Amino acid sequence: MNIFSVRMVRGVCALALVYLSASVAVAQSSTARIVGAANTFLSTLNAQQRQKVLFPFDDEKQRARWSNFPTGFIPRGGISLKEMNAAQRSATMALVSSALSPRGFEKVQQIMEGDEVNKINEANHPNRPPGDRKGPPPNGANGPSVGPPPLTSDMFGKDLYYISILGTPSEKAPWMLQFGGHHLALNITIAGERGILTPTLTGAQPALYTSNGKIVRPLGQESDKALALLNTLDDSQRKQAILSYRVADLVLGPGQDGKIIQPEGLKASAMNDRQRAMLLDVISEWAGIIHESAAAARMAELKADINETWFSWSGPTTAVPGKNITAYYRIQGPHVVIEYAPQSLGGDPSLHVHTMYRDPTNDYGRGLTKK
């Protein structure tokens, strides 16, 4: 009996050791896993496609070639899922998935799916906007010959997402993976074991839709967690956090790389422990998109900064239950800027949102790769 239990303890210890070392090995091999997936992806491409996908690591133009606009207006670099065969497409998604956490990958899929819903909506209700008040002259002349639905199919949809690689996939030398389209721009810098997700844009339109009978809000947590934090603030904290003016759009959207604006709102040093934890939880909606080991390192960095991190809010302080907020908010610390900006396009602003996630000291991993 006694011997048995000693054996059992030993066995459990050994098992734990194996498990521990295995999980350490898995954690260490995130980069190896991504590099493997990248090489597999590249091997499915022909020479011409490969040339289109690959860019030099320091190609500043390609780095900044992302936007919240549909791909038809701001052409992204690389190649789109639409131009690929089934094997190439699944290799692309496997590569994206290898660099992200399961939650992050799900978010990406929901954003892409939303764009598909958007495409169908657009095809069913063409020409909704009052934009043609002063119709451009050529339109009137031979407009009827071109129908909008086939054209919108080139504007939105889950196949209009582009992939590009800057540099050579490597476990040591830094390189970059970009994946994005309308309402999505992932800029992932891999530098050895480090993984950097900044700058990244996420957005959703419609920000609430039904898929297989389930209601999906791709950026619902971003909305709900921030509102929950706002609701815990006491009067004096709210007075500081809630800005007295309207913020109509992202301040540091596409093209505003590396800028650090003067922070405003409520500093987290004036929050209690629970509120600080909630703030970190809001941040994790962006910081946690990347794969777990990179996300853990990032969260540790942001946690260390938390007392120097600011939270500000502009707009309605309530939301319709089950829907997104219609207010703008910003989280800014020494190493992070997050903006959540609902877009009012004449319709319900809770249904369309742009968000931005930045590290002004380390956008595109500059803080790591520049020496």
Add this chain to the structure above:
Amino acid sequence: MNRRFIAAAVLLLLVASAFAHRLDEYLQATIISLDNNHVQASMRLVPGVAVASTVLADIDANGDGVLSQPEQQTYAERVLHDLTITVDGQPANPMLVSQKFPPVEEIRAGLGEIQIEFTFNLPPGGPDRKIIFENHHLNKISAYLVNCLAPRDPGIRIITQSRNETQSFYQLDYTQSGAASGSASAKGWFNIPWRMGAVGFASLFHLGMRHIAEGTDHLLFLLALLLPAPLLVSGARWAGFAGVRPSLLRILKVVTAFTLGHSITLALAALGVVHVPSRPIEVLIALSILVSAVHALRPLFPGKEAGIAAFFGLIHGLAFAATLDQLGLGRWERVGGILAFNLGIETMQLIVVAAAMPFLVLMSRTRAYPFLRIGGALFAAVASLGWIAERLFGAQNPVGIIVESVAHHAVWIAVMLFLVSLICWLLAHVLKAKPQTSIITAFPMQLKKKA
């Protein structure tokens, strides 16, 4: 063929832009960046699809569908002309650095971003500076954003940014130390903390004054505590006037004790020695008002007002520190900062006490005083109860709003009270010659009766 292609492209742009970007607003986003002697600003102008034709008509003056170089330049100059910029109250003249226009079709689709860079000079000035930036360009259709980059120069520190609701008005208060303004002023020892590299002394001084002027709860505590200061105690009740000298002495004691108390904790908290969460502090501050209000009704701790003032001063000081914390000062800068901020608080406090003192000393001789004292005490008690409910249980109630609106007219109330007490004083002096109708005999002091 070519025409068809253009038509298709335009239609495509129109359809997509419908839901792609802004619709009926002209977004004008400005980011300014400061250094010692000039400001650089970049503007991003994005007309929404519904207003694009209006904006385009403005740019394309000859209506040929092409934005020529002179047209671009003229439009950019016009945008700058529609700005009103002042530096320390003096108009500044923005100079165009560059402009960049997207293709006409992109603007028409609500996706075009016009970029304008400009600059203006900052003439040499004192350490405390103010820039006002107003944008009047197409204000009926525009949505504005204005932000300032965090200054790279450690000698420049932003104190406050204020805006109107639409951000068409933006005011930046900041302080500047270093070569450009170092010789501009010599105000003696007042400048020492600033020379040490601290935030502008005057700015923090003003911030302290404003904090007290706007911090109704701090004032209410102090005033409620001063209400019975000129009175004598008889049994468990407040009685008549204690005399000018004891009254003044008591007021002085209470104010000094409060100052001592809050200075200690302000310094400790601002230097990071103690850290207390804001919510319990806010509740305790509300409680302190209740205590002094009850004391004004019935003497709870007669003769010990100074001690109570010092004790609650300790708590109020912790709240002051939270304001200072917002500025993100360095450890050593804080020393000068605390001094300036605290002097601001004391100054404002002295102004308020000076305004209240004649009223207290003169009115407390009259029979009308008990009504004023009880009325004031009840007002403070209700306000404190409202605040306690709000801060402790999050129970929204109109108390805050009512007190704020009363405080909003504080200056007029103070002026009125001062005039009333002045009239009383004058009456007392003028009528002293005719003892029969003296105010003192008209409102005989209870003191004599009771004694």
